[in-house]
Amino acid sequence: MNYKKQEIKKGINLHTIKTDKFKTNLLAVFLTMPLTRETVTIQSLIPAVLTRGSKNMKTADEISKSLEEMYGADFDCGIDKMGDNQVLKFYLEVLDNNYLPENKDLLNEAIDKLFDIIFNPLVDNDEFKEEYVNSEKEKLRQIIEGKIDNKASYAYIRCLEEMYKDKPYGLYKYGYVEDLDDIDSKKLYKAYKDVINNCKMDIFISGQIPEDINKSIEQKLQNINEREAKYIVNEKEENKKQDEKIIKEEMDVAQGKLVMGLNVDVNTKEARYVALVYNAIFGGIPTSKLFQNVREKASLAYTASSSYLRQKNNIFVKCGIEIENYEKAVKIIKEQLEDMKKGNFTDEDIESAKNNIIAVVKCIPDEQDTSITYYFGQELSKFKMEFDEYSENIQKVTKQQIVDLAQNVYIDTIYFLKGVTNGDN
Secondary structure, eight states: OOOOEEEEEEEEEEEEOOOSSSSSEEEEEEEEEEEEETTTHHHHHHHHTTTTTTTTOSSSSHHHHHHTTTOOOOEEEEEEEEEEEEEEEEEEEEEEEOSSOOOOOHHHHHHHHHHHHHHHOSSSSSSOOOHHHHHHHHHHHHHGGGTTTSHHHHHHHHEEEEHHSSSSSOOOOOOOGGGGGGOOOOHHHHHHHHHHHBBEEEEEEEEEOOOTTHHHHHHTTTTTTOOOOOOOOOOOOOOOOOOOEEEEOOOOOEEEEEEEEEEOOOOOOTHHHHHHHHHHHIITTTHHHHIIIIIIIIEEEEEEOOOOOOEGGGEEEEEEEOOGGHHHHHHHHHHHHHHHHOSSSSSHHHHHHHHHHHHHHHHGGSSHHHHHHEEEETTTSOOOOOOOHHHHHHHHHOOHHHHHHHEEEEEEEEEEEETSSTTOO
């Protein structure tokens, strides 16, 4: 695998991941803007409306038919939240030219189709087609209102909202229902132009890429202006100890959802690797302390795990528990945090954690979309590292480093979603 980055224009980068592992080429375009309360909802509408029709493919059916004619090319799009940025994502996967039954440049055709959807929208008199906008507004309304349906996901979203209240990262990536009525086709097109003209733009191509692809991309983007790209560099935050916030909410649920947001107050170069190993031992893998002590030994949780959020220097504990077991579960989780501070874990625990992390890193090149996500994550931070070096740094983590880091892990927010009729548990 050979990764290269080239600036096509100021604020616009082309990333190529040359590999012969796959029979397909995967194209991705990421449009990155800062997360703000004013723009989060309207910007989340943009990908959906763009995929309803372009100037050359005026309906979703025409787009679908065009993709079918490209040997069943696979298109997808969506919204993501990465650090304090909102990212509009577009993907197109096509067969590599070497595997076609005829002499055809399918890669360049795919780039043209993808760029047509993104940069050449169906517009009349400076506004999107009203029918498309209204339809996608209703779909977005359903997505936003439907976030409550998955209770585990909802509890995590609510913990983030409380932990990052009045801050960009606390915003829901799809936005808010109360914003939708004020959005019309003209306002949406204005928001679209603001994104296209000011966003950080990253174009990824993974596969058996021809040498002249850079020139081809440059030519296709000749009408797109350079820019002082608007985005937030995802640097690890320094999180200070503060009083725990405890939020309990009631809903008609049979199983309680407990989410604990932890701050990690370190900001050294090695900290990201130490935090990954710490998290794996604490709750990130099946042999972790949370899994063994909260779920297996105490039988308090149906699920018990933790994850490390590098961009924000947080660890999130997630448990599905019987509602009456809230106090017991919190107590045992806090005991595991104290055990980590005291170094009550074995060399075998460390080795298992490292092996698990390294196995995940080694698998990244085996999936085109995962490789793209890895390099894009680096692009949005000041962190640049290839897979082998990453694994080497994980191997270097010592027990003392883990114990030292554990002294600076604090509970910030405890969120508990419980049943309506269960008193104050």
